[in-house]
Amino acid sequence: MCAEGVEKLVNNQPQDLKIGGNFEDALRIEVDQANSSPFTTEIEHAAPPKRFSTHSFTCFKRDSDPESHLKHFKSLMILHKTEDALMCKVFAMNLRGAALDWFHTLPSGSISSFKELTYVFTKKYTSYQTIKKNLGYLFNVHKKSDESLRDNIKRFKAERANIVGCDDQIASSAFKRWLPTECELYRELTISPPQTLIEVFATAEHYALWDDDQIAAKKADQVAKQACKENGMRISQPHEGALAIESYIKFTIPIHQILAQVKDMPWLKKPSPLQGNLTKKDTRRYCRFHEGYGHYTNDCFAWKRHLEDLVRDGHCMEFISRRAIQQIKDCDATNNEPLRKKPYGSTRS
Template identity: 45%
Template sequence: MPHFIPYKGNEDPDRHLKYYCNTMILYRNNDVLMCKIFAITLQGEAQDWFHTLLPQSIQSFNELSFVFPKEYSSNRSIERTSDHLFSIVKDPWETICDYVKRFKVEKAKIVGCNKDIAMAAFRNGLPTEHPLFRKLIMGEELTLATSYALAEKHALWDEAKQSNKNESEKKHMEPSLTREYSVLETFTKFTVPIGQILRKLKNEPWFELPPPMKCDLTRLNHTKYCAFHQGLGHTTNDCLKWKQYLEKLTNEGRCHEYLDRSTKRPTQSGVVPITP
C-alpha cells in the first residue's frame, strides 16, 4: 500500500485529491477501495469530518470527490494567471540575480503560463534606467530564456564592479589608518586600562562624547564595541579618538590620579592633536 501525506483540513482540498488519485493510480478501478483508503489519508479535523458522513451516504468515489472539496472549499488556492507577473517589480536594493530568482519562483506557480506575457512582465519589472532594460526592449525576438541569460551576465558584471569598488575603497583607507596609528606610542601611560577611565569620567558635566562614526556599517567588526563612540568596529582601549581626547583631559589636569608615575609624560611638542 502506498505511503500518504496526511490532509488535516487546512490546505487546498483539490491538491490533496489530485495527489491521492495519482498515488492510487493502480487501484482506480476499485471504487470501494478508493473510498476506504481515502479515509486513511485524513487527520485531525478532516478525519472528524469524514466520520460525520452518514452510513451509505456516499455511493462512489466520484461522489466523495465532489463532497470532500466542497467541504473545504474555503482552503482552495487562488489560481494565478500570467498577468500576475506584472506585479513583480525589482526593488531598488535588490540585485538582478535575486530579482531573476524571485521572478522564476512566481512564474513556476502559474500553470500554463503565457511565455510572451512572462517575457513582457520580466522586462517591465526592471527600472527603465537599468542597462538590462534597454537591452531587452531593443532586442528583437528575445525569448524568456535568453532574457534570463542576459540578466545573469549583468549580475556578474554588477558583482565585478562592486568588488572593484570595495577594493579601491580599501586601498584608499589603508594609508590613512597607517598614518593615524603610527602615533600611538606618544600617548601618556596610565595605571589602569583606558576603558576603565572612560567609565569613571563619562558622567562628569564637562565630558563630551564624540559624534557617531561615519563608515560602512557592513564592514565593521561586530564582535568589538567602543563605549566612547557607542558603536561597533573596535574596542574602547584601542580607540584612537578616545586616546586623543584622554590626552587633552590629562593636559587639563583631570586624569592625574590615573597617571603612571614610573614613566615620563610626552613633552608638549609631542602631544597628539585632537582630530575632528
C-alpha cells in the same frame, strides 16, 4: 445519492451531535458512529484488486489546500481511477487528525461514490484553498530597489512557476516589465530582444555576473573609504588568493575581463606561482592570472593589487570611472603616498 443530497444529509444530522443533549444518548451515538461507515455497503464490501499495494501518500490534516491534496492523490492512483470503491477507501485511509474526525461525522452509508466524497471534502475545507495567481500578477510585480539582479531573476522564476498557463512568450515580456527602464539589461532586451525565454535568462545571467561584481566593488569602496578616514592609511593586504574585496578602486567591468584584454601587454607582470599542495587545490576554481587552480580570477587579490598599481602608473584607465580616479588621488593624498612615474589619467601604455 447526488452530491447535493449528501450535503443536505450532512446538514440535517441530529442536533444532539451539535449541541450536546443527554450524555448517555450522545455517547451511544458516538459509539454507533465509530462502528459504522460513511460509505455505502457496496463500497464497504468491495474487495481490493490483486497485487494492490498502499502508496506513499501525503496525509491530509486539514491545514493544507484540499485541491492540491486531491491532485496529489489522483496522480498516485492514476492506474486505479476507474475503481471507485478503492479510490474512496484509500482516500479515507490518508486522512489524519481533525480531517479524520470530520470524516467519521458523515452519516452512515451517505457516500456512494468518489465524486460525492470529493464534493463534501472540498466543500468542508474550502477555506484552506490557495488562491491561484494569474498572468496579470506577473506583469504587476517589479524589481525591488535594494534587490540584486541575481535575486530578482530567482524571484521571477519562482513566481512564474506558480502560475499555470504562463508560456515562454508571456514570461519573456513579463520579465522585461519587471526591470527598471534605466537598467542596462532592460536596454539590451529592448535593442536586441532574444528569441526564446532560455536566451532571455542567458542574457540576464551575464548581466547578473556584472551586477554581482558591481555590488562587491561598491562594498569594497565603502570599506576602503572608511579605513582611509579612520586610520589615515590603506587597508592591510591579505595573502595571495584571498578575496579581492578590500580595495577602493571601482572598475567598470569584472577584473577577469580586464585581464583577458591586457594579458599580452609588456607592462603586465607575471605573479609568483601559487604555493601549497597542488593535489589539495580546488580544481573547479581556476585563476588565469596565476594560471593555476585554487581560486577564481575575480577573487584573486594579487591580480587586483597589481591592477591598482597599473592604474597608478597610468595603465588600464579605460576600465575605471573618473570618480574612481579622484578617489585614488584623495586616498593617496591622505596617506602621503609619493606620485607615481606617470600622471593620473594618462593613457600611454
